[in-house]
Amino acid sequence: MENPRTTTAREHDDHELIEAMVKDADPSAVAGSGGGHLQTDIGSKADLIREVSDPEADVRPEKQDDIANAQAYPSDRGPNRR
Numbered sequence: 001m002e003n004p005r006t007t008t009a010r011e012h013d014d015h016e017l018i019e020a021m022v023k024d025a026d027p028s029a030v031a032g033s034g035g036g037h038l039q040t041d042i043g044s045k046a047d048l049i050r051e052v053s054d055p056e057a058d059v060r061p062e063k064q065d066d067i068a069n070a071q072a073y074p075s076d077r078g079p080n081r082r
Helices: 004-011 015-024 038-052 063-068
Strands: none
Touching: 038 063
């Protein structure tokens, strides 16, 4: 006896519809993230730190990395206000 979920999946198979929609889709309409270079920048910073000062350095993303890549905005609160 076949699993009922398998039977239901076969009855409602819409892969042809999905493939047709993907084929006809406008590539410029695909969602993405702004900037897109955040990981590369952090990796480059990590490489520089490891080569220059500490081979075991652990580099973490910082708020300034997000700001530099248009992923965040500077805070308007605190001592660094402008």
